[in-house]
Amino acid sequence: MGRKPCCPKEGLNRGAWTSMEDDILVSYIQKHGEGKWGSLPRRAGLKRCGKSCRLRWLNYLRPGIKRGNISDDEEELIIRLHRLLGNRWSLIAGRLPGRTDNEIKNYWNTTLGKKVLKNSGGLKEDSEAAGASSKRRPFSEPTRTVSDTAAQAHARGRPPEPPEASLVRSKALRCTRTAMMLPVAQPTAHARHGRALETAAGDDHVKAEQTVVVVKAPTVEVRQDHLPEDDLPIDIDLDLDFDMGEMGFLSPWRGEVADGIEPGGQFGGGELDDLEALLLGPGGDDDVHEFAWF
DNA sequence: AAACCAACCAACCGCGTTCTC
DNA sequence: TGAGAACGCGGTTGGTTGGTT
Numbered sequence: 001m002g003r004k005p006c007c008p009k010e011g012l013n014r015g016a017w018t019s020m021e022d023d024i025l026v027s028y029i030q031k032h033g034e035g036k037w038g039s040l041p042r043r044a045g046l047k048r049c050g051k052s053c054r055l056r057w058l059n060y061l062r063p064g065i066k067r068g069n070i071s072d073d074e075e076e077l078i079i080r081l082h083r084l085l086g087n088r089w090s091l092i093a094g095r096l097p098g099r100t101d102n103e104i105k106n107y108w109n110t111t112l113g114k115k116v117l118k119n120s121g122g123l124k125e126d127s128e129a130a131g132a133s134s135k136r137r138p139f140s141e142p143t144r145t146v147s148d149t150a151a152q153a154h155a156r157g158r159p160p161e162p163p164e165a166s167l168v169r170s171k172a173l174r175c176t177r178t179a180m181m182l183p184v185a186q187p188t189a190h191a192r193h194g195r196a197l198e199t200a201a202g203d204d205h206v207k208a209e210q211t212v213v214v215v216k217a218p219t220v221e222v223r224q225d226h227l228p229e230d231d232l233p234i235d236i237d238l239d240l241d242f243d244m245g246e247m248g249f250l251s252p253w254r255g256e257v258a259d260g261i262e263p264g265g266q267f268g269g270g271e272l273d274d275l276e277a278l279l280l281g282p283g284g285d286d287d288v289h290e291f292a293w294f
Numbered sequence: 295a296a297a298c299c300a301a302c303c304a305a306c307c308g309c310g311t312t313c314t315c
Numbered sequence: 316t317g318a319g320a321a322c323g324c325g326g327t328t329g330g331t332t333g334g335t336t
Contacts, residue, residue, distance in 0.1 A: 014305080015304090015305075015330080016304070016330085017305090035321095035322090036321085037322070038321060038322090049306090050321085050322095051306080051307090051322090051323095055304085055305070055306085056304090056305085059304080059305090060304085087325065088324090088325090089324075089325065090323075090324060101324075101325080102303085102304080102325095105325075106304085107303090109303095109326095110302055110303075111301090
């Protein structure tokens, strides 16, 4: 028993879209709006799968789409966001107006991924990196959860090591707590909360006491006990995304990390145990699905 | 000029999540 | 509350293009 196809394949056009099909789709959506993709092809008179219509609209026909010519600034932003978010192409695309997840994914897999690997010394030779069996290996890396890391470490009988990348996350089922280590010497200012946080966290509160930011939906605590009292409130430029029950941090301190602090390098030994205890709480880790590391 | 190869990218596919009844 | 439909996402495929031999 295989999965039921989203629509019957017989009698449907496949492959590249013709300009006539594009015209039909655009004029239909302009008249009736987006949505109801399943029945759209029939209603619009297109011999296409609904999914295909949606993809075509979102990636190419939608107004405001930018194509090609990815600027240096955009490139840098993609790299930074990818470091933070991993292969979360739609989230990354959400921070690049006019760019689509598909374009960014393709750009990463064909261009940026190599560039990043090369710069980090991970790419010795192109041919070597490409591998003998796979001509075109995407540069997307599988994501790991901290739970995975912790579980492996637990099995080894020692605390998990800091992740290699600055962020380890999975496709979250539900995120109730997220932690990040604050560089000790943070400048002063304010905490900014995105719309989604307000939605999810309603009457959240922010206070400063120590160097760990712990987010427990629906509350937010910012602790910073290494700063003198008059340096508060601390400056955290956070975008908090609650998307389908998950949460992520974007652009902390505009991507800057204090001197001497390596991303992901703050955790280790007892410090990590403390953090785990802080995160997991007395209730254990049943409801913890992802952490963000910086 | 032809054959080959690598890169690019549009489109497809399957899965997980959310919505609706 | 459960089932099925709809939607959205990320991974993969395959056609096209441009460069090299």
